[in-house]
Amino acid sequence: MRAYRRTLSTWWWVRKPSYFLFVMRELSSIFVAWFVLYLLVLLSAIGRGEEAYRDVLDLAAHPLVVVVNAVAFAFVVLHTVTWFALTPKAMDARVAGRRVPAAAVMASQYVGLAVVSAFVVWLVTL
Secondary structure (H helix, E strand, O other): OOOOOOOOOOOHHHOOHHHHHHHHHHHHHHHHHHHHHHHHHHHHHHHHOHHHHHHHHHHHOOHHHHHHHHHHHHHHHHHHHHHHHHHHHHOOOEEOOEEOOHHHHHHHHHHHHHHHHHHHHHHHHO
């Protein structure tokens, strides 16, 4: 006698928003990896000289690469927002024996992100 196994659709996770968000967050890791590789290629081209750098910039201007980077940026924003939202649940931050409110933990992350982003913008436009 065989046990009954209910069949599941491949797209079962699309029906419930929390499952959908979870899968999208996991998928966003691929785009984070894409941005890391893209940055490494760009840095490598800078190290090889002006011609190599211009070649990478020409490739970056290709419409397909622009679309991939736009989609990747949206997924990286999703990854960042969901990661920041998860941090207070995973980290038990305490000050003077009292738990730090989740909003304060998240706010400090966004402030840190803004400071680092401003520094990078300043560094690049220097």
